[in-house]
Amino acid sequence: MSVTVTRLTELADEELMTRYVQDDEAAFEVLLSRYRRPLFGFLYRYLGRTDKAEDVFQETFFEVIRARKRYRPEAKFAAWIFRIARNRAVDRLRRNGFREMESLDQEINPHQPDGDTKLDRVADDDPSPESNAQARELEEALDEALGELPPEQREVFWLKEKAGLTLAEIAELTEVSQNTVKSRLRYALEKLRTDLLNRGFRP
Amino acid sequence: MNCNQVDNLIVDYLYGELDPDGTRELEAHLDECAACAERVGEYRWVLQNSAGRPDPAPSAMTVNRILAVAREEAEKPRSFWRFSWVKILAPICVLGIVGGIILFQYQSGLLSRQALVPQADIAAERAPVASAPEPAPAPPQPAVAETPPRPVFRGAGPTVMPESGPDEATIAETGPAMEAKSRDLPAESAPAMDSGEQPRERANLVPDASPGGTVASRIAPQRTTRDLTLGDDKAESPTELVCKALDDTEETRAVPADPELTAWLAARMTEGRVAMDSGEYEKAGQVFQAVLHRLPEGHEDRPTALLWLARVYEKLGYKEKALQTYRLLALECPDRKDLAEKKVEELAKE
Numbered sequence: 001m002s003v004t005v006t007r008l009t010e011l012a013d014e015e016l017m018t019r020y021v022q023d024d025e026a027a028f029e030v031l032l033s034r035y036r037r038p039l040f041g042f043l044y045r046y047l048g049r050t051d052k053a054e055d056v057f058q059e060t061f062f063e064v065i066r067a068r069k070r071y072r073p074e075a076k077f078a079a080w081i082f083r084i085a086r087n088r089a090v091d092r093l094r095r096n097g098f099r100e101m102e103s104l105d106q107e108i109n110p111h112q113p114d115g116d117t118k119l120d121r122v123a124d125d126d127p128s129p130e131s132n133a134q135a136r137e138l139e140e141a142l143d144e145a146l147g148e149l150p151p152e153q154r155e156v157f158w159l160k161e162k163a164g165l166t167l168a169e170i171a172e173l174t175e176v177s178q179n180t181v182k183s184r185l186r187y188a189l190e191k192l193r194t195d196l197l198n199r200g201f202r203p
Numbered sequence: 204m205n206c207n208q209v210d211n212l213i214v215d216y217l218y219g220e221l222d223p224d225g226t227r228e229l230e231a232h233l234d235e236c237a238a239c240a241e242r243v244g245e246y247r248w249v250l251q252n253s254a255g256r257p258d259p260a261p262s263a264m265t266v267n268r269i270l271a272v273a274r275e276e277a278e279k280p281r282s283f284w285r286f287s288w289v290k291i292l293a294p295i296c297v298l299g300i301v302g303g304i305i306l307f308q309y310q311s312g313l314l315s316r317q318a319l320v321p322q323a324d325i326a327a328e329r330a331p332v333a334s335a336p337e338p339a340p341a342p343p344q345p346a347v348a349e350t351p352p353r354p355v356f357r358g359a360g361p362t363v364m365p366e367s368g369p370d371e372a373t374i375a376e377t378g379p380a381m382e383a384k385s386r387d388l389p390a391e392s393a394p395a396m397d398s399g400e401q402p403r404e405r406a407n408l409v410p411d412a413s414p415g416g417t418v419a420s421r422i423a424p425q426r427t428t429r430d431l432t433l434g435d436d437k438a439e440s441p442t443e444l445v446c447k448a449l450d451d452t453e454e455t456r457a458v459p460a461d462p463e464l465t466a467w468l469a470a471r472m473t474e475g476r477v478a479m480d481s482g483e484y485e486k487a488g489q490v491f492q493a494v495l496h497r498l499p500e501g502h503e504d505r506p507t508a509l510l511w512l513a514r515v516y517e518k519l520g521y522k523e524k525a526l527q528t529y530r531l532l533a534l535e536c537p538d539r540k541d542l543a544e545k546k547v548e549e550l551a552k553e
Contacts (some may be wrong), residue, residue: 025277032269041258050259055473057261061269062465065276142253160218161254167220182214189217192249193242203248 013077021068031077032061039085042162046089046155048147056092060085082163083173086155093151138201145195153188156181204232209239217246264507268472271503272465468494468504475511479518488515506536513546526550 008016008030019027039060043053063084064071071080146154159170167185171178209232215221216229233240471494478487491512498505509532516525526547533543 020273020277023277025274028273028277029270032266032273036266037258037260040261044259054261054265058265058269058469062272062469065269065273066462068276138252139256142249146253161250162258167215167218185214185218186210189214189246189249192253193245196249197245203245 014073038162156184157188204228484518
């Protein structure tokens, strides 16, 4: 059994998805564990709210399950799943017509049986080299600056970071030109840099 | 390369997508231009501090729900046809049945022809007209007429659908009497009882194995409903709940994944959570009760729904109900047993 699991974890996403198409649920579990944090991280940062991110995350994987027979291994799995997630997130934003940004140390849900906070979740795998107060202040300032980015810039910024896609793949996913993607990223980086410097932070 | 060109290529460079020649030229410029070098350093600093941070994770409840749906969907097609021996045996069985029918008809034809010969002779001798061939096609007829239990199932179909009302019927008729009826009757007869029809004979229901199994598993959620009504603290004892859970587990685990159920479930769970968030505990309780009424024991989402319902009871001050629900959770889900027992201890102390 452990041999099988080890082999599965070494497989590429596309091979895992192909196996799940053939009803190998263990392959799906590996995919879910592999994309759990990056995909949720993207949705949380893009949508700005944990509850919405949870909903869209769930909808995305339900869609992956439903549409698995349509998946073609030639397509990069990361691009496929992030496209589903991004489209659903865009729909969600359009429906709501606004976005709210929460602070990471806010309680997720006081009634939730799991009862943890966002920081608890984030801290799970964090080796935390930046435990001092200054690093914390920097993170908070950065969160705020990221939250103030226009949606289009924020979208490409986090897609680039979390999906591991190339600029060309992001352009295809977001249905804009590659130059537009580069331009949005450049503006995003410039804004973040300027914000932090204006607040007194230095590298 | 000048500063403007660096601007145009900076994104490709920072994300490692600039070709080797471009990278060399850009870095050569950075060696000479302190302003650009400083800016590039600051971009890298921003990226390290933003993208390099660990991601939050979705809740265990969400992950478990996704895994449950994935598992059910993966198991759906292999429930019957996936096994190769079924693929081999099924055509053989079909051929055997068809062959049997042909043989039967052939033999019946032979017999009737044999029987006809003397009759024909006699007819030729005595009777005026050939009324004798009439009985010949008759023998196969009863064999066809013997097989109609299927329509009985179709008749029971509508009562099987979870949202068609029997939930209320079963909720209203709770307690030992209802439980005794459920245990004594074959699984398939339960919906007939709910819809007011006369209980059918077991012999009519058992033979139809393939669709019968599906129907039995689909009705299981209703048959195992339990009294967890809000405001009524005199529910069945935990022992009774435990017995029911043990009685039905094996059968109800065979429930196939149902996209309609999945969608309904996701909507109800969200509705319940929203009601909890907004302090509408009565409403949340009704939602989670509806979920539990519909989900059979062994369903992956039952533990989560039980946990929520227990929280609702706690919020509403129904201590006994909360205790029972936590005990049931401990029984149904070994993974949550520690949590459930801890909550039972805490509640018992209060």
